[in-house]
Amino acid sequence: MTRTAKPSLTACHACGHTGITPLPGLEPLGLVSSDCRPWTGAGRLAWCPACGLLQKTVDQDFLTDCGNIYGSYTVYHQAKGEEQQVFSPAGAACARSEHLLRQVLSRCPLPECGRLLDVGCGNGVLLKSFGALMPGWRLNGLDLDERSREVVLALPGVEDFFACDLEDASGSFDVLSMLHCLEHVPGPAAFLGKALDRLKPGGLLLVQVPDFTANPFDLTIADHCTHFHPQGLEAVARRAGFDPLLLDQGLVAKELTLIARKPLLPAEAPSSATAAADPRPAARQALDWLGAVLAQARSLAKGPFGIFGTSIAGAWLFGQLGDQVRFFVDEDENRVGHDLFGKPVFRPADAPDKASVYLCLPRPIAEAIRVRLSGIGGCLVLPPTFPITQPLESL
Ligand SMILES: [Zn+2]
Known part of the structure; x- marks a missing residue:
């Protein structure tokens, strides 16, 4: 075995520790870019036992993804x-x-x-x-x-x-x-x-x-x-x-x-900060919830279906469901009236009757919106409770 001075591409990108632990579960959920476009890429989660950070494995696939995303980056494209x-x-x-x-x-x-x-x-x-x-x-x-x-x-x-x-x-x-x-x-x-x-x-x-x-x-x-x-x-x-x-x-x-x-x-000695608390249980809960969101949305999308929200979460869900999504709904007037991924963006009041309008947002935010907008055209559907407290098949 030869020694190399180059850092390993699968080391912790934060502290250099070479024993990062893979955290499976993201792969079947799919990805989105930070400028809110559905994204097909690697996306491997890992945890560093030395510094405690939850991270994507910064390997060649990750760097290639980033190069492609930033090469065509458009901030707030949904709102021009x-x-x-x-x-x-x-x-x-x-x-x-x-x-x-x-x-x-x-x-x-x-x-x-x-x-x-x-x-x-x-x-x-x-x-x-x-x-x-x-x-x-x-x-x-x-x-x-x-x-x-x-x-x-x-x-x-x-x-x-x-x-x-x-x-x-x-x-x-x-x-x-x-x-x-x-x-x-x-x-x-x-x-x-x-x-x-x-x-x-x-x-x-x-x-x-x-x-x-x-x-x-x-x-x-x-x-x-x-x-x-x-x-x-x-x-x-x-x-x-x-x-x-x-x-x-x-x-x-x-x-x-x-x-x-x-x-x-200036500090006389480097900080003695300890590793962050283990984020893996919280990450597991988050991945389970995302899986439940996807299962619920796939089931609803067998009928007329639209997504409330045109940012990260909405773009991610659209990437998984594609043309099963008929429309988007947003309260932001900068976004209403534009097409997003070829689908119309409606005001809440203009959502088609009898369609499911899926509040693709963290649960507390979705609950607040449903209270505020009770009585709109479509049926506002909440995502599962977080963390998941019921089996997926009952959602
Ligand atoms: Zn680390």
């Missing part, structure tokens, strides 16, 4: 580039990033002036919301390529756009934001270490990632290489040298939000 909206219990719509920032600023007030870098800025939705709420700040965006340069630079308050690695962005920052980015990055603790270097002492990091324990659909996303639960995200931040200030599962439904501070003085 407009940001996803969130809805209050009364149904009032608000851009997701504005909702998040209002929540964050109420818990962690910022000075009137400062310098912010948004990592993975896309077409600048967070910068736009941040600039409106904090007009005294100088804003910067960083992304993988030049595609959004002009759009981002045209936003009020934006001083620069970087299409480079994080360590090459010039200057230092008071706040660094990273929304729906860290779950894509192999080596998340090392990546946060680069973020630490870009922050001024005492500077703040704002991270949001999907919480697979609240949103099982996260496991089906082909290009997410880490699937976080609260302890996993906290462990990664501590390992990178941050002091977590707030870790919240409720600021935005089904997402994990972390605010962490860069210490004023």
Whole structure:
């Protein structure tokens, strides 16, 4: 046997441990890309006993999938580039990033002036919301390529756009934001270490990632290489040298939000953060629930059938059912009236009578929507309870 200095492609992408444990069960469920397109690919789940992270095996198949997804990436294609909206219990719509920032600023007030870098800025939705709420700040965006340069630079308050690695962005920052980015990055603790270097002492990091324990659909996303639960995200931040200030599962439904501070003085020794709690029982529950969702939807789709929701979960389910899906339903006015995968997107009130409208969402969100929209045309169907408490055949 020869020794090689190259890391094994089947080692833990977070800590390099070579004994990651496969976690079967995702393969029959199918995948979706993070820009909400049905995806055919490898998608192998694994768990690292050394650092505790639930992950996709970052092998050549995974890297090929990511290359293909990012090569044709379209943010918010369902809404022609407009940001996803969130809805209050009364149904009032608000851009997701504005909702998040209002929540964050109420818990962690910022000075009137400062310098912010948004990592993975896309077409600048967070910068736009941040600039409106904090007009005294100088804003910067960083992304993988030049595609959004002009759009981002045209936003009020934006001083620069970087299409480079994080360590090459010039200057230092008071706040660094990273929304729906860290779950894509192999080596998340090392990546946060680069973020630490870009922050001024005492500077703040704002991270949001999907919480697979609240949103099982996260496991089906082909290009997410880490699937976080609260302890996993906290462990990664501590390992990178941050002091977590707030870790919240409720600021935005089904997402994990972390605010962490860069210490004023450099740490004298590496963090002694321990491995995250074993996420495998929660992953098993999530996979079982996804299997039950698929079985229930397949049964309903023998009759007239539409999917409520046009994002990750809706695209994933469409990928499994194909033309058995007759239509989509969405409350987001940016999405209504467009076709999605060749199917019409209706307002809830316009859903065809006598069709099943499947609330393809985490159960608590689906329940809230059904209460709010009781009385629409089609029959709103809830997904199974989570975790599964009844045998699949009885659903
Ligand atoms: Zn590891």
